[in-house]
Amino acid sequence: MADAKSRFPEDDGLGDALRALPLAHAEHDGWPTLAAALQARRAPARRSPRRWHWLAGAGLAASLLLAALLPWSTQAPLPVVAEQQPAATEPMTELAWMQRRSSELEAWLAELPTPPVRDGRSALARIEIEDLIGLVDLQLDASRSADEALPLWRQRVDLLEDLSMLRGASFGYANAAAAAATAEPSAIL
Amino acid sequence: MRSAEQGLAQYGGSFAAFNGRQRRNIGAATLCDDAASPYAVTTSSFQIDVSEIVLAGARRGDLAALEAIYRHFERPAYALALRMTADREDAREVVHDAMLRLFERIAQFRGDAPFWGWVRQIVVNEALMRLRRTRATPLDDIDDVAEPIYAGPAPWHGVAQRELELALARLPALTRSVIWLYHVEGYTHPEIAEMTGNTVSFSKSQLARGNQRLRLLLNDSPEASYG
Numbered sequence: 001m002a003d004a005k006s007r008f009p010e011d012d013g014l015g016d017a018l019r020a021l022p023l024a025h026a027e028h029d030g031w032p033t034l035a036a037a038l039q040a041r042r043a044p045a046r047r048s049p050r051r052w053h054w055l056a057g058a059g060l061a062a063s064l065l066l067a068a069l070l071p072w073s074t075q076a077p078l079p080v081v082a083e084q085q086p087a088a089t090e091p092m093t094e095l096a097w098m099q100r101r102s103s104e105l106e107a108w109l110a111e112l113p114t115p116p117v118r119d120g121r122s123a124l125a126r127i128e129i130e131d132l133i134g135l136v137d138l139q140l141d142a143s144r145s146a147d148e149a150l151p152l153w154r155q156r157v158d159l160l161e162d163l164s165m166l167r168g169a170s171f172g173y174a175n176a177a178a179a180a181a182t183a184e185p186s187a188i189l
Numbered sequence: 190m191r192s193a194e195q196g197l198a199q200y201g202g203s204f205a206a207f208n209g210r211q212r213r214n215i216g217a218a219t220l221c222d223d224a225a226s227p228y229a230v231t232t233s234s235f236q237i238d239v240s241e242i243v244l245a246g247a248r249r250g251d252l253a254a255l256e257a258i259y260r261h262f263e264r265p266a267y268a269l270a271l272r273m274t275a276d277r278e279d280a281r282e283v284v285h286d287a288m289l290r291l292f293e294r295i296a297q298f299r300g301d302a303p304f305w306g307w308v309r310q311i312v313v314n315e316a317l318m319r320l321r322r323t324r325a326t327p328l329d330d331i332d333d334v335a336e337p338i339y340a341g342p343a344p345w346h347g348v349a350q351r352e353l354e355l356a357l358a359r360l361p362a363l364t365r366s367v368i369w370l371y372h373v374e375g376y377t378h379p380e381i382a383e384m385t386g387n388t389v390s391f392s393k394s395q396l397a398r399g400n401q402r403l404r405l406l407l408n409d410s411p412e413a414s415y416g
Binding site: 013014015017018019020021022023024025026027028030031033034035037038039041042104105107108111112158161164165 | 234250252255256259260263264265267268271272277280281284285288289290292293294310314317318321322343345346350353354357368369372373386400403
């Protein structure tokens with residue numbers, strides 16, 4: 001199909017008309033909620049950093065052992081946290097958020113087509129991230145409580161977000177960089 | 190509500206210099222050197238420069254720096270999310286989730302691309318994910334039915350903004366998003382195809398059909414005129 005701009009040359013004016021629409025703004029200030037969420041997500045990490053490091057190390061060692069024995073597939077179902085204890089309200093709330101977020105990201109990634117291999121670095125990065133997610137899943141399987149699972153779910157979400165950025169946004173970053181490199185000086189000021 | 194100036198007050202009053210370099214590119218389009226879309230321009234309201242001082246503070250997790258960034262990008266982020274979702278609550282949640290994700294990743298930003306482009310990409314991804322999640326058939330295509338081709342003067346030149354807003358809101362979510370991302374944000378068809386998990390030809394057809402549907406809706410509008 002021909003590009004719309006060649007089909008309807010006057011459609012170029014649509015962009016001007018759309019940009020002339022008033023810029024909407026939110027009725028409520030979202031910062032207080034966002035700041036609270038940021039602080040809530042930082043707080044548990046500050047409470048038990050040593051425990052998390054021990055857990056991560058132990059989990060990694062166990063995962064490496066298990067990975068040698070068990071085949072791992074990226075198509076495995078979402079890990080189920082074993083014996084989630086009804087601990088403090090705050091960690092449980094964040095845990096639920098992380099699990100939901102993880103599920104959303106996974107569903108979103110599953111809908112993306114398999115990307116063409118553009119360069120070896122991207123392919124290696126993708127494989128590495130997927131491997132790390134697999135390791136986190138193994139640690140999640142071994143977690144015994146919500147408190148143990150929470151930092152793992154955080155890590156899982158972080159990795160999925162990295163993967164989604166890698167797969168979903170590479171074009172955007174590349175273009176933004178190209179735009180910056182080719183921008184007229186007068187347009188930057 | 191605290192302003193960006195207040196949030197930046199802790200950074201030695203650098204806001205004035207920062208604000209002086211702020212670039213809101215509406216009306217000052219930057220040409221993209223992109224063979225896939227030779228007419229594409231980046232005209233995004235996201236095009237705001239953020240100082241290295243603020244970015245350094247944000248990388249350290251300084252809440253005042255994060256707030257300053259939030260204040261700068263809140264409005265373009267909300268406006269873009271609202272155009273894509275056509276729902277105020279969804280748009281608010283998109284901004285919240287996108288900013289949360291941005292701030293948790295900000296230490297990884299290396300500065301090899303414009304910061305605003307990174308922010309915008311995260312907002313677009315969040316909005317697309319929300320569209321997929323919140324709608325039963327979230328990214329439905331416009332039916333490929335034969336519609337009369339309007340080749341006359343574009344109706345959006347003479348129509349009231351409110352009418353254009355209403356017509357835009359009546360388009361399917363994906364079609365509306367493609368139109369906005371292409372015409373306003375300056376994304377190319379390959380970029381839109383990648384982000385939405387579709388093909389380049391799909392993006393092009395969505396744009397063409399969306400434009401045609403807008404013509405249809407606006408030509409039926411009682412306020413349509415071509416004076």
